[in-house]
Amino acid sequence: MRAMLMSMLLIIVVVTIYMNTTGGEEGTNERLAESGRRMSESVARTSP
16 A cells, blocks of 8 residues: 555656646746747748
């Protein structure tokens, strides 16, 4: 029973750390989206 509880707590901690790293205003997903917007704007400004 104790091993199962420890495993569940470990899984919860890992998922929480993952969600905090990738989500939010300064998370990885937002940084990728911002980078894509900047590249798109740069390409749009390039004159043919």
